[in-house]
Amino acid sequence: MVMTCDLEVDVNGEEIFLVSKDILSSFSGRLRKLFDKPSLPASSQSLKVILHNLPGSAEGFELMTRFCYSNGRIHIAPSNVCLLHCVAEYMEMTKDASPNLIKITEKCLEEIPFWTWLEIMNSLKQCQGFLPAAIASGNFDKILDSLAVRITTASDNSPTSSSPESSAFRFSFDTRSTISTKSSSQRTWWFDDLALLDPDMIQKVISNLIFRKIDNVMISRFLFHYLKSGVCSAPSKKRKATEIVIDLLYSLDRNCISCKGLFGILRVSLSLRLIKSCQSRLESMIGTQIDQATLDSLLIPAPIGMESHYDVSLVLRFLNSFLATGVQPSSIRMKRVGSLIDSYLVEVAPDSSLEPSKFISLITILPDAARDSHDAVYQAVDLYLEVHTQLSEEEKMNICCAIDYDKLSSESCKHLARNPKFPSRTAVEALTFQQSKLKSLLQNTDSFRSILNPPPNESKCKEKDQLNDSEQIVLYANKLDLTLENEKLKAELQGMQWRVMELEKICRKMQTRMAKVMKNKTPSPSGSRSLPRLCS
Template identity: 25%
Template sequence: MDAPSPKTSSLTLSPYSSPNVAALLKIRIMAWSKETGLPVSVHVRVGGRVFHLHKCPLISKSGYFKKALHTLTEIELPDNFPGGPEVFEMVVLFTYGSSTLIDPFNVALLRCAAEFLEMNEDYGLGNLCERSDLYLNQVVLQSWDDTLIVLQKCRTLLPLSEELLIVSRCVESLAFMACMEILDPERRRETPIITLEHLASRAWSCETVKEVASQDLWIKDLIALPFGFFKRIIGSLRRQGMKEKYVSPIIVFYANKWVLSKKTHQFWENINDTENKVSVILQGILDLILMREKASRVIPVGFYFSLLARGLHLGLKSDSMAKLQDQIAASLHLAVVCDFLLPESETESISSSVELATMQYIVSTSISPNRNTGHVLSDRYSLVAELWDRYLSVVALDPNMGHKRFMDLVETVPISYRQNHDYLYRAMCTFLLEHPNISQEEKVSVCKYLNCQKLSQEMCIEAVQNEMMPLRLIVQALFVQQLNTHQAFRDCSDSFRYAHYGDFSGSLSSSKCLNPKSQTLGETPSQEAEAEAAVKPLGLLIQKDIITQRSEFSREDYESTSFRIQNLEQEFMSLKRLISKGSEQSHPGNERSLKMFGLGGKTLSKKRNPLGQATSCIGSVSFASQRKCASRLLKIFHRIALFGKIKSKRKSK
């Protein structure tokens, strides 16, 4: 069988219209009466019309009339006669010896009518049954457009068209031609085959998917079929060997058109028993679509999210919902946060919505230990944690979200799975901004899982300046910034030591860097000073690899850089002494105050004095004063870090 290239047919009405058939039939009846000299003797009622015919032509071609007219002269055909009076006119014209015009629009009707009237080979060679089958096999099933037309006409002829194998022949023919369309290299030389790979990393959009589906006209034709026929074609495509990466997009496009599209929702609203019909199609899609690991490679996870959202609205069966949720959990790391479920109604509270509860269940299932046999946390878990934290930034906008409920959502993903806390910080900031009236204790509770060491430099600087953050978190962020500054000093000083030892002797004040072993958040500035004193002179730090690097910098560059580092260090130490002196004057018994802000699990002890100032381990100074000092510190940190980066780049050149 040849496989013509599928193209969308311009469906037109059959040229053999009813008025022409009626006129021809009238002429044939008059000619028969004149030739034989016999008047009409049979009256056949079909629908609301009565046909006055001769007995002999009817019984010579039809077993049904031969039996019925044996004793009767008036016959009424049942209401389920295929095609009604229009098709009966064509059948009668055939019995009078006229060549009936058969086309894709009426061949299924004529075949079913001929079967009903028993117009088979027992009542003459070349009868209507044989001629209709011959046209189906040799004409219709060789053309994509004609086969689609016939299959659409079979919808009103069930179950007779099914019994006559018209439907199955059309289904198999369409599946065969679709497979040939995929396999034929000449037709696919310039036009790529449609897959879903480029939609995997994008948010699900019905309009985008619709545009993709319209690129191949044969797919557009298939997804326009009723679901019963479509389901059978998908089964035939798989039986005939089409690869799943080409079959799955067809199913996705069909679901997008009839289940997910908002325009289709309006179409279903005008049909009775809408929800039941849509739910039947959705259930059928779930039976057709791939699940488990094979699906994650060819079907975007956003499609499953869309099906899940529609299923929640339609009240899908619990087993089907569980199947969808498990599939999403298995491929959640491939999703984008825009796919996550949110209530459709803007007035509905997010915190108590079924969508949020469903998302929490999916995330907890996705990171379940049963899904990973190894002890090392995979990148998959960190991706899920990042997606969840970004989703929490949206959920936190709900004014009805309590801090306990928010903490419950944060704890859905274990804190150890989060390699970066930037998105968690954003979610907490959003929650604190939308809930300004919560107490300090509740703020501390909300932010207790935030680790400043896992914040990027930009987020850490922002946390120090964020007035909504608890004081303990701000001090931790300051310590992290201080460690980063010391590391910048160390990198910058080491680069000059190794580069200029041959030209200069002695040690620079900038060489008083921290010992790397002492750079933990639990250590205090007094311990850092002891570590600085333990650093060896510059002349003892290196004894080789000098000559090859001496030409990189000039003497003037070195002196300028050395002077700049000394000034920065002096400014930094002066500011530290100023803070320490102010703290001692306001609270003399507080010499070891900074030790209490490590990450070793110690908490910030603070109380309120009558003037409304916070008395804590860093002295009785107002929050405004502390933030002013912190702001000055940040400026120094930023200058030092920027300076270190510039010198590192020059060294790399």
């Protein structure tokens, strides 16, 4: 057969090859059909053929021509068999004559279940260049199945056939990941090898592992590791990888995903402009685990163009996602979130650009059961009013109404009474709630006295007088001209605080006396009484 380069082949518009028409057409049914057309003019001049969507582009065509020119004597291995098979199908190399590239590659592909880890990885890397064709051929799924089996059934030690590329990667690149081959569980020996794959390939590989119900904790750890690996350094590639990782994480069990890792992705994504649906999924995952967050995690800078320092709207979306999970208000998780948001309130309150409506929403979005005390809320409101001096009285009152005065300590109420930044009416409300506490305290005091049966003395009468006096204070305060009588109201509040402290002293004395009496008497189960909260 005379070897003449009489055929010009344009492969996918990327590269042009000069080859022998007779040699290639003797193996390729696609070319043979083209040249056998009667309409094709017979000429000694070179012919030109344009191939579109050839698997593997120039690499695939070169491998195919080497097979044709050597009459099938080329090395076929796991690293090139998938490509050769896809090219053979594209070029319709189905002639019964020997050698037949399709038959040869099919026989080699039957050995996929017996490939080493290195051979599996090399095959996956090459499939990245022609992934649609590899999937269509059915061979890609077989490789994924083999990979999943290796991951699930491998021994504790990393395979001895680990790829040299991955070894060099581990040596030369510090990912600062908590998952390292030396310090973490040996179950993650495959992390660095898979981290070298492209995002599209990762999506296929991990989806297969999820379908096979592989440990979700291990999968989530790999996905976080993948984004840290540095493989996706280009902005466009990094964005695509981040979106794919978020979608994969969203399909996992939420309890298997690190909240800290999600915040890490969030901070990276701020500059990537992810698609809206992907960003919403990320926020939703964080929101369901907001009780595991730290204050530093929540202090996320506001988007460019906003005057405020922190992205309060984002935190509010987190809280809405958390509440949408149906967590019971009395749960420990809810208490944790309440404490976290109180700390966040104190941090963001001094922001002069923080709108009153958002500040109020941060306080009121959680149910009452999330907070046992409103002292931190009072502290945040105090800081907010100190910075936002231009607020109207109505705006101040709206903010102060978010405080539950019944959950303020005596010390906070005392501070509020002397605080000129607060509207005078708030002092009256605080006084009213303190009055209610006094009533409860005196009632409990009377109960102690009736149990102990002490001799009558003047103290009980004085306590009743104090109660009557305190009631008069509330009635009087409600009638005050709050502008002119503010100083008088403060004085009354100070007197009220003094009475609270005196009654607490009485309570402590009576508690001691109660303990002595009970020590000498055998308590009856039916007659036992619990001590009042303020006396405990």
